[in-house]
Amino acid sequence: xxxxxxxxxxxxxxxxxxxxxxxxxxxxxxxxxxxxxxxxxxxxxxxxxxxxxxxxxxxxxxxxxxxxxxxxxxxxxxxxxxxxxxxxxxxxxxxxxxxxxxxxxxxxxxxxxxxxxxxxxxxxxxxxxxxxxxxxxxxxxxxxxxxxxxxxxxxxxxxxxxxxxxxxxxxxxxxxxxxxxxxxxxxxx
Numbered sequence: 256x257x258x259x260x261x262x263x264x265x266x267x268x269x270x271x272x273x274x275x276x277x278x279x280x281x282x283x284x285x286x287x288x289x290x291x292x293x294x295x296x297x298x299x300x301x302x303x304x305x306x307x308x309x310x311x312x313x314x315x316x317x318x319x320x321x322x323x324x325x326x327x328x329x330x331x332x333x334x335x336x337x338x339x340x341x342x343x344x345x346x347x348x349x350x351x352x353x354x355x356x357x358x359x360x361x362x363x364x365x366x367x368x369x370x371x372x373x374x375x376x377x378x379x380x381x382x383x384x385x386x387x388x389x390x391x392x393x394x395x396x397x398x399x400x401x402x403x404x405x406x407x408x409x410x411x412x413x414x415x416x417x418x419x420x421x422x423x424x425x426x427x428x429x430x431x432x433x434x435x436x437x438x439x440x441x442x443x444x
Contacts (some may be wrong), residue, residue, distance in 0.1 A: 256357075257417035260284055265432045276432055278303050281359045288362070298363040315358035316347045323375030325349040325356070328387055337388060346394040346403065350378040354394075354404030355412040380407050 264280040265273065273279060281301060289297045304312045320327035329345035330336065349356050381387050386406060393403035401418065413421070420431050 257414060257420065262432070265434065269434075273429075273434060275303075276428070276434070277359075285360055285362070292364075295364055296366050298365060300361045300363070302357075302359050313361050315361070316345060318361055319347050319358050320377050321374075323377050325358075326377040326379050326381070328381060328390055330391065333387060333391075334384055335388070341395075343391055343395050346390065348381055348390065348406060350380040350407070351410045352412070353407050353409035355409055 261276060261280045264283060265276055268279070268283075278301065285299050285301070289299060300312045302311070302313075302315050306312055316325075316327045319325040325347035326349075327345055327347050330338065330343040346354065347358070348354055381390055390403055390406045393400075393406070397403070399422070404412065416431075420428055423431060
C-alpha cells in the first residue's frame with residue numbers, strides 16, 4: 256500500500272490540499288473501486304468514520320474476522336487469563352502478513368444476495384495459548400516495537416520507509432512524503 260498506492264497518490268496530488276495522506280489515498284482508491292461497479296449500489300465505510308456518539312461506524316477487526324480475512328485474537332478466547340484487571344485489547348493476525356496489514360474500509364453491496372454463500376472461517380495461525388498470550392502482551396504493552404506483527408512467520412511486511420512513516424508522529428509525517436507543514440496547498444490555483 257505504501258509504495259504502490261500512497262507515494263504515487265501523494266506525488267499525483269502534490270498541487271492539491273492534503274490533510275491526511277493515508278485517509279485521502281484510501282478514499283481515492285475506494286472511489287476507483289466503486290466506479291468498477293456502475294450498476295451496483297456500493298456502500299463504503301472507512302475505518303476513520305465515526306458515529307455521532309464518537310464510536311466507530313464499524314468494528315474493523317471484528318469485520319475482518321467475520322469475513323474470514325484475519326483471525327481476531329481476544330482475551331475472552333484464552334483459557335488462562337494472566338492479566339487480572341488490566342484492559343487488554345484484541346488484535347487481528349493474517350496467515351500471510353501476520354500483523355503487517357491494516358483494515359482501512361468496509362465495502363457493502365446491499366442489493367446483492369447470495370443465499371448459499373458459505374462463510375469462510377478465518378485461519379487460526381497463532382497456534383498455541385502461550386503464543387496468543389505473547390501476542391496480546393506484545394500488542395497491548397509493546398506495540399511500538401512492532402514485535403507483535405511477527406508473532407508468526409510472515410511472507411511480506413512493511414518496508415523500512417513505511418515503518419518510519421507510521422512510527423513518526425502524524426504532524427511530522429508530511430516531511431517524510433516531501434510535503435510541507437500540516438497540509439500541503441498550492442497557492443497558484
